[in-house]
Amino acid sequence: MNHGRYDAAIVDLDGTMVDTMGDFVVALNLMLAEVLPRDMAGAALDSLTVSRMVGKGSEHLVKSVLNHVFAQSGRACAAIDLVAHYDRAQASYQQHYAAINGQHASLYPGVLEGLRSLQSTGLRLVCLTNKPLAFARSLLKLKGLDGFFCEVFGGDSFERKKPDPLPLRKACEFLGTLPARTLMIGDSSNDALAARAAGCPVLLVTYGYNHGEPVRAVDADGFVDSLAELFDRR
Secondary structure, three states, X not given: OOHHHOOEEEEOOEOOOEEOHHHHHHHHHHHHHHHOOHHHOOOOOOHHHHHOOOOOXXXXXXXXXXXXXXXXXXXXXXXXXXXXXXXXXXXXXXXXXXXXXXXXXXXXXXXXXXXXXXXXXXXEEEEEOOOOHHHHHHHHHHOOOHHHOOEEEOOOOOOOOOOOOHHHHHHHHHHOOOHHHEEEEEOOHHHHHHHHHHOOOEEEEOOOOHHHOOHHHOOOOEEEOOHHHHHHOO
């Protein structure tokens, strides 16, 4: 990567810097045990299933999970079922996630090296995630990443989330940089679509979640297997 082309970088969190799949699975299964009807007791999710649902914010995640477990149970997933369970499920999920945030998560290899390299070039760094801001700040601090970023924006920081371009545009406004000179680093089509619409170049890691789809099929400006490879690219 030729860092001279950029003035700043916007970095995604889940699936890009931190593998949080364990946190998602634990919190969601605790939620299901608490809110599902008795005739659906024992329903549980695995990492592969959850990996196809994460990335678009906790509201989308909880709704997707409810749709999935109702469908798997053979019950008709009528609107009334979702309405009856969604608010309670969302509150339960938020409570459980707050309690275990970061406990079942780990840094991907090369993340610290990559962030140090970015920082050493003088690029200003912002973390932009669809995770609720409070959870994002806590996770970054717990994993020793908070010192790399001049600001953190979460899924509740703006009116819309990625893949809408609004969060990237707002991040560029905060940074005082042109989108064309602000690199988006992420792991999924959410990041790429938002970057394309905002006018930002985008680089994707190959190990993230991307809704269960091959990440190299996404329209992006490049791919890396590790953030440590950022400055191996020319």
